[in-house]
Amino acid sequence: MTVRTRLQIDDASVPALPGYVRLHYCTVRQAWAVLAPERVYWPDETSLAILRLCDGTASAGGISARLAEDYDAPLGAVKPDVLEFLQEWSDRRLLISAESGKGQAL
Amino acid sequence: MMPGPPIGLLAELTHRCPLQCPYCSNPKALLKARSELSTVTWLDVADQAADLGALQVHLSGGEPTLRTDLAEIIAGFARRGVYTNLITAGVSLKRDGVARLAEAGLDHVQLSIQGARPETTELIGRFKGGHERKCTFAGWVREAGLPLTINAPIHRHNIGEVAEFIDLALALDADRLEIANVQYYGWAYLNRGALMPERDAIARQVDIVEAARQRLAGVLTIDFVTPDYYADYPKPCMGGWGSDVITIAPDGTVLPCHAAMTIPDLEFDRIPEKTLAEIWIGSSAFNRFRGTEWMAEPCRSCPRKHLDFGGCRCQAMAVTGDAANTDPACILSPHHDMMAEIAEAESRTDAPDFVYRRIGVGTA
Numbered sequence: 001m002t003v004r005t006r007l008q009i010d011d012a013s014v015p016a017l018p019g020y021v022r023l024h025y026c027t028v029r030q031a032w033a034v035l036a037p038e039r040v041y042w043p044d045e046t047s048l049a050i051l052r053l054c055d056g057t058a059s060a061g062g063i064s065a066r067l068a069e070d071y072d073a074p075l076g077a078v079k080p081d082v083l084e085f086l087q088e089w090s091d092r093r094l095l096i097s098a099e100s101g102k103g104q105a106l
Numbered sequence: 107m108m109p110g111p112p113i114g115l116l117a118e119l120t121h122r123c124p125l126q127c128p129y130c131s132n133p134k135a136l137l138k139a140r141s142e143l144s145t146v147t148w149l150d151v152a153d154q155a156a157d158l159g160a161l162q163v164h165l166s167g168g169e170p171t172l173r174t175d176l177a178e179i180i181a182g183f184a185r186r187g188v189y190t191n192l193i194t195a196g197v198s199l200k201r202d203g204v205a206r207l208a209e210a211g212l213d214h215v216q217l218s219i220q221g222a223r224p225e226t227t228e229l230i231g232r233f234k235g236g237h238e239r240k241c242t243f244a245g246w247v248r249e250a251g252l253p254l255t256i257n258a259p260i261h262r263h264n265i266g267e268v269a270e271f272i273d274l275a276l277a278l279d280a281d282r283l284e285i286a287n288v289q290y291y292g293w294a295y296l297n298r299g300a301l302m303p304e305r306d307a308i309a310r311q312v313d314i315v316e317a318a319r320q321r322l323a324g325v326l327t328i329d330f331v332t333p334d335y336y337a338d339y340p341k342p343c344m345g346g347w348g349s350d351v352i353t354i355a356p357d358g359t360v361l362p363c364h365a366a367m368t369i370p371d372l373e374f375d376r377i378p379e380k381t382l383a384e385i386w387i388g389s390s391a392f393n394r395f396r397g398t399e400w401m402a403e404p405c406r407s408c409p410r411k412h413l414d415f416g417g418c419r420c421q422a423m424a425v426t427g428d429a430a431n432t433d434p435a436c437i438l439s440p441h442h443d444m445m446a447e448i449a450e451a452e453s454r455t456d457a458p459d460f461v462y463r464r465i466g467v468g469t470a
Contacts, residue, residue, distance in 0.1 A: 004279075006324030020214055020253040020281075024187055028111050028159030035189040037214040037253055037282055038329075040113055040161050091324040093281055 007097050009060055009087040011079075014098040016056035021094050023051060036094055050085055056098035060086055109348055109396065111159025112386060115188075116353040116364060117148070119179070120168040125195050125231035126462040127220060129259060129294035129301060132168065133355075133367050134468025141357040145175040147378050149182040151354065154382040156186035160352070166193040168356070171203065177210040184211025191216060193257075196243035197236050204243070208250040215247045216255040216284075222270030226263060232462055244278040255282035260311065260333075261301035262457060268311050272318050275326055283326055285315055287333035291365045291420045293463050300460050304453040308336050335449035339410065340417025340433035347395035347419060352386060360385045362392050365420040369429045395419050400430060404438040 007013065017023070022035045032048050034041040043051060049070070053063040063086075064079040071078070089095040121136040143151075155163065163183045170176055171194055183190050192207065196217045199207075217240060220230035224237035247254050256275045260268065268285060275283040287308075290298050303311075315330050322328065334340065344351050344363045353361040358376045366372060372391040375384075386392060394400065398411050405416040416422075417433020425434045425448075426441045434441035461467060 004276075004325045018253070019251065022189065022213075024161065024189075026159060026161060028157075033161055035161055035213075037255055038191065038216070040189075093324065093327055 007090045007095075009083050009090060011059060011061035011064075011083075013060045013086065014056060014058065015054045015060060015063075015086050015090065015095045016098040017051065017054055018093070018096045023048075034094070041094075046081075047085065050082060051089075054086075054095060109386060109392070112155075112352050113160065113345070113350045114162045114164060114352075115151075115155045115160045116164045116166060116351060117151070117170075117179075118166050118168065118353065118355050118364065119143075119148070119170045119173045119176070120356050121465075122172050123167055123169040123195065123463070124172075124197055125169070125220075125233050125236070126464055127230050127259070127293075128297040128460040128462055129261065129288045129290075130463040131289075131292060131294075131364055132463070133365075134292055134296065136463075136465045136468070137356045138465065142173075143354075143356065143358050143377075145178055147358065148175075148179045151377060151382065152179070152182035152186060152188065155352070156183070156188050158383055158386060160188060162189040162191060164191045164193055169195050169198055171199045177206050180207055180210040180212050184213075189213050194218070194243075195231070195233075195236075196240040197233055199243065199246075201246045201249075204246040204250050204252075208252055212252060214253050214255065216257050217244055217247065218257045218259065219271070219274070220259065221264050222258075222267035222274050226267060229263065241278060244280070248279050253282075254278065254280045255284060256280045257284045257286060260285055260287045260303070262303040262307070262453060263301070265303045265307045265311055268314050269318075272314070272322075272326070272328070276322075281327065282329065284329045284331065285311070286329075286331035289331075289334065289418075289421070291368050291418075291424050293461070293468060295368075295424050296461050296468065298448075299452045299455065300457045302335065302449050302453040303333070305336055305450060308333055334418070334421060334433075334435040335445055337435045338437050340414050340421075340435040342414045343418035343421075343433070346397075346415040348386075348392035349396070349415075352382065360389065362395070363420065366391065368420050369423050395430070402430060402432075404436075405432050408438065 024033050024035050026033050064082045068075040068078040120142055121132050180190050190212050191214045193216045219240050221227040227237035258271045288294050288301055319328050348362045353364045359374050374391050375389045401416055405411050417435055419429045422431040422433050423429040425445050432439040434445040
């Protein structure tokens, strides 16, 4: 059995959506939803932009840089928000680490 | 009032179940196998629910894995992108059965465990060897690559086991744990005196859960379903009546919540006689408590009415005799003190024997 540990998000962390969390476009509502065990979340534009970049290859630092560029905002302003978001979502097990993910069943 | 799309569908595929838990959420008048909907109808329901905008289906019962067409039904929802959640007692399926459901597109498994100790699980479910089978089943779920939630219904016989439930969930490699204080309607209402915990035990339980949540952030998610009889405010039951959830009983009766049949003057429609959309929009039962217009005081002028929607209609019915009353869990309800007094008195009395959940027993 794998012993789970809390993922501490830093610049080098590589977050990924686990297989049991799905980004889903609802055609009835014309909105993106995050489908998770016993929960449905409605991400705002910023959250959605972050989640889309959590592809298991980009680091938290890389995601921050990409968003700073896309939104034409200073990296120093963007990064704390991105790291906080990633920590919050991984604490709810809605994001996992891409590297540790290989060791887990999911 | 025109409703928005439903978020979830609770599909009660059967009332058959190998367990006999005395707080079962099924109605006291249990349906037999011959009244169950066909595979074809459930597959049609999957399409209709997806068309209506439902995003998740909770496949429940009774014990849903007793349906031999379960994989087919799962595939029907998965094909439409609906997130599929299996709610099971975990004593019926074999290892290859679990793998087959995963292949069919199952997204998540919620496994009920009645006690953190084998003897408690057997006392409640009345199924010999049940605890060990459930633990083995949990292993098969993880082996199939599926995420796992442990559901632990809490009452006076296992409220002292909450810390052990947390250890058990970790040992079973669960992602989530629901510490769910029993809600008292139907079978649980019938057995309330045998189940009601003491107020002090509730306080200890809250401390244990709070500490574990801090300690296990990012490791195990713990959901806590609060005990209404000792609450100050009601739960936002079902996210509002007729707002988020459609429940379908094994015979196709379509309900605003799984306990709605405890409210005597409601009339329900059925599939396949009507479509899900017709029922969602037009059913008198769904419209009866939709929105806030039906409310009397103290809800009507209350700023919390958009937060909790007046609480649970079925609890208002069970405790006050009128489903349109404010849920007595609310401190603003004139029945609130009475409900708390019932709980305190019952919890301090020796527990009577259980009336176990069996066909023909609850209505005798």
